[in-house]
Structures are given as structure tokens and as C-alpha cells.
Amino acid sequence: xxxxxxxxxxxxxxxxxxxxxxxxxxxxxxxxxxxxxxxxxxxxxxxxxxxxxxxxxxxxxxxxxxxxxxxxxxxxxxxxxxxxxxxxxxxxxxxxxxxxxxxxxxxxxxxxxxxxxxxxxxxxxxxxxxxxxxxxxxxxxxxxxxxxxxxxxxxxxxxxxxxxxxxxxxxxxxxxxxxxxxxxxxxxxxxxxxxxxxxxxxxxxxxxxxxxxxxxxxxxxxxxxxxxxxxxxxxxxxxxxxxxxxxxxxxxxxxxxxxxxxxxxxxxxxxxxxxxxxxxx
Ligand SMILES: [Zn+2]
Numbered sequence: 360x361x362x363x364x365x366x367x368x369x370x371x372x373x374x375x376x377x378x379x380x381x382x383x384x385x386x387x388x389x390x391x392x393x394x395x396x397x398x399x400x401x402x403x404x405x406x407x408x409x410x411x412x413x414x415x416x417x418x419x420x421x422x423x424x425x426x427x428x429x430x431x432x433x434x435x436x437x438x439x440x441x442x443x444x445x446x447x448x449x450x451x452x453x454x455x456x457x458x459x460x461x462x463x464x465x466x467x468x469x470x471x472x473x474x475x476x477x478x479x480x481x482x483x484x485x486x487x488x489x490x491x492x493x494x495x496x497x498x499x500x501x502x503x504x505x506x507x508x509x510x511x512x513x514x515x516x517x518x519x520x521x522x523x524x525x526x527x528x529x530x531x532x533x534x535x536x537x538x539x540x541x542x543x544x545x546x547x548x549x550x551x552x553x554x555x556x557x558x559x560x561x562x563x564x565x566x567x568x569x570x571x572x573x574x575x576x577x578x579x580x581x582x583x584x585x586x587x588x589x590x591x592x593x594x595x596x597x598x599x600x601x602x603x604x605x606x607x608x609x610x611x612x613x614x615x616x617x618x619x620x621x622x623x624x625x626x627x628x629x630x631x632x633x634x635x636x637x638x639x640x
Contacts, residue, residue: 363391363395363422364391364392364393364394364395365391365392365393365420366391366415366420366421366422367388367389367390367391367411367412367414367415367420367421367422368388368389368391368422368423368424368430369386369387369388369412369415369421369422369423369424370386370387370389370423370424370428370429370430371383371384371385371386371387371424371428371429371430372384372387372389372400372429372430372431373429373430373431374431374432375432384400384402384403385403386403387400387401387402387403388400388401388403388408388411388412388415389401389430390411390415399411431491433491433492433493433494434490434491434492434493434494435492435493435494435495436487436492436494436495436496437496438496438498439487439495439496439497439498440463440497440498441479441480441483441497441498441499441509441522442466442467442470442476442479442498442499442500442505443463443466443467444479444480444482444483444486445466445479446462446463446466449462456532460534464533464534464536464537465537467500467501467537468500468534468536468537470499470500470502470505471502471505473504473505473508476502476504476505476508476509477508477512480505480508480509480512481512481516484509484512484513484516484518485516487518488516488517488518492518493518493519494518494519494520495513495518495519495520495521496520496521497509497513497520497521497522497523498523498525499522499523499524499525500524500525501524501525501526501527501537501538501539501545501548502524503524503548503551503552506522506523506524506552507552507555509522510522510555510556510559510562511559514559514561514562522552522556523549523552524548524549524552526539526545526546526548526549527539527545528540528541528542528544528545
């Protein structure tokens with residue numbers, strides 16, 4: 360892939376500027392400034408197109424895609440369990456809670472090993488970028504260090520990301536080997552991760568507003584990565600933790616404002632496991 364900073368790209372572009380349709384711009388020109396930010400998009404035939412094309416040719420900054428190539432905006436994935444990358448393709452052969460206990464919690468517990476976390480997260484982020492996912496909303500694990508590694512990896516690789524250190528403090532549902540020590544530890548860990556991401560060198564200037572509409576936040580992120588509170592609702596959080604961790608019912612939350620992403624599945628709702636949790640949405 361070219362480094363497109365300072366270049367002008369001539370290509371056929373497909374994008375969806377509105378929710379009700381796709382727009383195709385044959386032979387459009389995209390000018391990119393030296394910092395890598397798109398300055399202008401000039402459809403073919405619009406004023407300035409011919410001049411910009413000539414300028415790019417003269418200055419040897421023109422990049423042309425092939426006739427059978429198209430440019431698409433980056434994909435945005437709004438729900439990825441980063442530590443479960445090694446489980447990709449594994450079937451759900453038992454109810455979710457059993458599946459978590461049998462397969463997933465043992466795997467996620469391995470991220471206490473930072474070398475393992477670094478290897479898997481580097482492969483994950485690189486693979487997603489190679490397939491066009493330029494923005495991702497990640498669940499990580501309960502581990503502070505491993506979750507920071509995920510943030511560092513996204514920053515180093517250039518993927519826009521919203522990342523959450525999950526909160527899991529329910530001793531009735533979480534195994535001893537994979538659980539926050541207690542409710543306070545879950546909340547403190549979330550705050551510590553938020554503060555870490557805000558101070559991460561190279562991540563200056565990011566901006567996220569409080570909202571439960573995480574999809575909008577992903578689109579509005581200016582810098583990467585960001586953070587998102589990630590309470591693991593089903594099977595993992597004690598009832599008192601939920602409002603504190605989400606800041607949605609109990610406004611005594613004293614941490615910085617920002618998005619919260621909750622977690623549930625249709626099967627969880629159908630079997631009644633989220634009945635007391637529904638009002639928080
Ligand atoms: Zn999920």
C-alpha cells in the first residue's frame with residue numbers, strides 16, 4: 360500500500376454519504392495533505408478537477424488505481440472480543456454461559472501473560488486492517504497490562520479503536536482464576552485504563568463524548584485509540600456493579616465522561632438472565 364500523505368489519488372470511489380443510498384464517483388480525485396488527512400474529494404467534471412489532476416501529474420504526486428479497482432471507506436466493526444481471536448470460527452455448541460466457562464474464560468485468562476497478549480493482539484489488529492477494518496470497538500479482558508497492550512497496538516498499527524477493559528466481579532458466575540478481586544477493583548481498573556489511554560503518548564487530541572450510542576462515537580473519534588467502559592453484564596458482573604460501571608443509573612460515577620458499551624445476547628434475554636438489567640438500557 361502506498362503512503363498517500365501528500366499525494367493525489369485518482370480512483371473510482373464508492374461510498375454511502377447518506378443512509379438511503381450508495382454513491383459512485385468514477386475517476387474522482389482525492390487530495391491528501393502531508394499529515395495524511397483527506398483535504399478534498401473532487402468528482403470528475405467538477406470545477407478544479409482538471410487543474411488538480413494536472414498539478415498532481417506535474418508534481419509527480421499522482422497515484423492511480425487500476426481500471427478494475429475501487430476505493431471504499433474503511434469498515435467499522437462495533438463489537439469485537441479481541442482476546443477471542445484465537446477462537447475464530449469455533450461453534451457455539453452449548454448455551455452461552457456454558458460456552459464461556461468451557462472455552463472462553465480459560466482462553467481470556469491467558470492474557471495475564473503479556474507476551475501472549477502482545478502476540479495475539481498484534482496479529483488481530485494487523486489482520487483486521489489488512490481486511491479493511493479501520494475502526495473497531497473492542498472488548499479486552501480484565502487485565503490492565505494486556506488491555507493497555509491492545510491500545511498500544513492499535514495506536515502503533517494505525518487502527519482507530521474504542522477499547523474497554525471488561526469488568527467482571529461476580530463470584531457466582533466468574534471462575535476464581537478469571538475475575539476482578541472485588542467490585543472496587545473492577546471500577547478502579549476501568550478508571551485506571553481510561554486515564555492511561557488519555558495520557559498515551561501519540562494519542563493526544565482524541566475526543567470522545569459521553570454517550571451510549573457507541574456507533575456514533577466510533578465515527579467521531581479523531582485520534583486513536585479511545586476507551587469505552589465495558590461491563591460484562593451477562594454472567595460476570597454483580598448487580599451493584601452495573602450502575603456504577605456504566606454511569607447510567609447511578610450518577611455518582613466520578614470517572615471521566617465517555618461512552619459505555621454493554622453486552623448481552625438475544626439468548627440471554629430470552630432465558631431471563633437479564634431481567635433485572637434491562638432498565639439500564
Ligand atoms: Zn460479544
